[in-house]
Amino acid sequence: MEPLPAATDQPWSRLDKRMLLVHPVTEVVKFIPVLIGSVILGTSSGNHVWSVIPLALIVGFALTRWFTTTYRVGPTHVELRTGLIQRKKLSVPRSRIRSVDIEADVLHRLLGLAVLAIGTGQQADSGEQFKLDALDARLVPELRAALLAHTSGTPQSVAGQTVSEVDPTGTGTADSPEQPPSREIAHWNPSWVRYAPLSLTGFAIVAPIVGLAFQYGVGQVLFRSNAVQWVENGGAVLIAVGAIALVLVIVLVVSLAACARYLTTYFGLRVLDDGRTLHLRHGLFTTRQITLDLARFRGATVNEPLLLRLAGAAELEAIMTGENPRQKILPQAPRTAIEHTLSHLLAPNEFQDKVDALLDKADPHVAGPTPGSAPLRTHxxxxxxxxxxxxxxxxxxxxxxxxxxxxxxxxxxxxxxxxxxxxxxxxxxxxxxxxxxxxxxxxxxxxxxxxxxxxxxxxxxxxxxxxxxxxxxxxxxxxxxxxxxxxxxxxxxxxxxxxxxxxxxxxxxxxxxxxxxxxxxxxxxxxxxxxxx
Structure with missing residues (x-):
């Protein structure tokens, strides 16, 4: 029986070859302003080679990422090597891994790929993030379970290699307790989209676009238009009507933008609790899966902006150590759904006691108030x-x-x-x-x-x-x-x-x-x- 090989002896793996179809597209989209400038330069100079050179450089640089990116999962560390001119190596102790997020946009999903990002509970710059883009989507769930296995002490294996020191044989066949069943504590309802306009997300989307448009002279063209001149010459009544119509148009556009963002971001949201971790999955075009370690859970925040509060809705955020300070669990949703999920998160035992009491037709308040429903003392x-x-x-x-x-x-x-x-x-x-x-x-x-x-x-x-x-x-x-x-x-x-x-x-x-x-x-x-x- 051979001992488990040291981390330095384990082979390095490459990302999926299908990423060669993904990265050129994403890089080209990222550098669209540069490409537009090169096309203008090539057209004005009469030398169309200037239009092709930047495109070739961008695509070539994107293709080199597959050849220069390798990773390996060892028994104690996860390592990532990247870079062509400047080589960079990231090494993360597996015991420090706090979250494993999975994301896949439309192109990734069409090709059967996914992006896996490892979080250690510390803020990192974009260049210091441990992100594998892109992996075969079929291998990602097994890899995520292996990377989070230390939270439960359960040995896991990836591609036939054990990545936990619990199984020193390296065979990945050690007995392990069955995974606890996951319980759904929240799920998204399409009717919740009606609460989206009651937040400021629509303004956050529309304001930069409007500001950019005015910066490039759209405002001058608008104010000099015949319609604006006609309103100004029509007296106070027409000015008031025009102002009201403008406000209504702004509210409509902002509301539509907020609803569109809400649908694309939180479509199909499900929150699952298996007793050790919270699993969040949501997204319409770009799907995202977030895993939160409940050992780092310290509470929750119910956010109630004025308009949401008047509509009987709220948002739910988790209080986690070493995570996003405002990790959202539920977006804008009815207060009843917020209270249901909050009761489960903060007092799962009392919550289950109340459920059992209701099923037994007993007093549903035998367990006392939960942290989410406790009355507060005035000041x-x-x-x-x-x-x-x-x-x-x-x-x-x-x-x-x-x-x-x-x-x-x-x-x-x-x-x-x-x-x-x-x-x-x-x-x-x-x-x-x-x-x-x-x-x-x-x-x-x-x-x-x-x-x-x-x-x-x-x-x-x-x-x-x-x-x-x-x-x-x-x-x-x-x-x-x-x-x-x-x-x-x-x-x-x-x-x-x-x-x-x-x-x-x-x-x-x-x-x-x-x-x-x-x-x-x-x-x-x-x-x-x-x-x-």
């Missing part, structure tokens, strides 16, 4: 007063500036005074909504779940953060001059996951110390404990 009248002060003071300052200019003899239209008057009720409504958005609570540890810190804040963009107490590594109690006079403080929980800082705004100082002790017992220092007493 009191001081926090409400501070919300109103922060929104009304800028309006008052603006009114005083206008008054000063008026007394100094400045001449401006009296209609300008209507601006602060109209802003006052809007500011009051915003302040009240911001106060209603404030809240926090601590759910104590049970036999099946850890202690949970839950905090909520925001109005136009409201977040409800549910963070595991074991993930909190430190606290900051911060007081500004005005907060000290009001007897409140801002409490910040530091963690290595997600946004890194989770804030409890304008909480009474005595409650801040109690909240720290309830969340992380014993973490308070002697000085803070003495001050609290």
């Amino acid at each position: 009191g009248p001081v926090a409400r007063r501070r919300r109103h002060t922060r929104t009304l003071v800028p309006i008052a300052v603006a009114a005083l500036v206008m008054l000063a200019f008026s007394l100094a003899g400045a001449d401006f239209s009296p209609w300008w005074w209507a601006v602060p008057v109209l802003l006052v009720p809007i500011a009051i409504a915003l302040a009240e909504d911001r106060y209603r958005g404030l809240g926090h609570t601590v759910l104590p540890e049970t036999t099946t779940s850890p202690t949970w810190l839950i905090t909520r804040s925001g109005s136009l963009d409201r977040d409800r953060d549910c963070l595991e107490a074991p993930g909190v590594i430190g606290w900051t109690v911060r007081q500004t001059f005005f907060q000290r006079r009001a007897g409140v403080a801002t409490l910040i929980a530091a963690t290595a996951a997600g946004k890194k800082r989770y804030v409890v705004l304008d909480i009474a100082l005595d409650q801040a110390w109690s909240l720290i002790e309830a969340t992380t017992p014993g973490l308070l220092g002697t000085a803070q404990a003495a001050e609290r007493g």
Whole structure:
């Protein structure tokens, strides 16, 4: 019986040969502006060779990637060598692999290929990413399972070679426990597309296009057109009608852009949980599969922008260590779907108890509130007063500036005074909504779940953060001059996951110390404990 060969003795593998059909196309698309410039140069100079040379260089460079890219999966490391002029070698310890993402656009899918990207939980530049583009799609699931085998200690083999030290024979035939069955905890519904226009993604798509068009003179052509001149000459009524029509057109275009992005990105979304990992798969033209290690899961965030909240919808994001700080689990979706998935993620045992209770026609609330549905504690009248002060003071300052200019003899239209008057009720409504958005609570540890810190804040963009107490590594109690006079403080929980800082705004100082002790017992220092007493 031969021992497992060392990583340095294992052969290097190449990417699939079909990538020779993919990379020339992708590189040509990437350098379209250069090719357009070369065509213009060749046409103006009369030498059409200038139009062909850049195309030949781009295609030739793309073809060399197959000859210069090799990889190998060893028992301890995964290695990748790339580069023609400047050779580069990436080596990733298998124990550091935290996620394996699979992506395939239309061309990859037509050729039966896929792109496999390895994540180690650290931010990397584009040149430092461990990405295999492209592999045979039939081999990718087995390779992904092998690369993530260390999360469960299950030996795996790839192409007949064992890639886990659990099986020292190198045969890949060691007995392994059966993989736990995956349970679907969320799936996409086509009717959810109606929530897409309620986010700002449409503006994010349309704004750069409009800005580029205006930069190249489209705005001047538009404003000099006969239609615009006719509206300007038609008086105030036509100008108002034209403005309303323009707003409606913008809303329609933005909504269509948001719906198109929503459909192409999240079409067919499924979220599966096998007890060790979360598997996300979605995409219409470009399919993407994301695997998240539940050992690095520290909680979840329910994002509720104002328009989504009014429509009874929200978004769900995972709080992970070493991952995307805002790893989306569910896009814009009904609140019932968000709550269902959130309950499973944060309290799977209590969630299953409730399901069993419903099936047994027993009390569905026997397991108590889950972190996603727990009622929150309000922050009191001081926090409400501070919300109103922060929104009304800028309006008052603006009114005083206008008054000063008026007394100094400045001449401006009296209609300008209507601006602060109209802003006052809007500011009051915003302040009240911001106060209603404030809240926090601590759910104590049970036999099946850890202690949970839950905090909520925001109005136009409201977040409800549910963070595991074991993930909190430190606290900051911060007081500004005005907060000290009001007897409140801002409490910040530091963690290595997600946004890194989770804030409890304008909480009474005595409650801040109690909240720290309830969340992380014993973490308070002697000085803070003495001050609290």
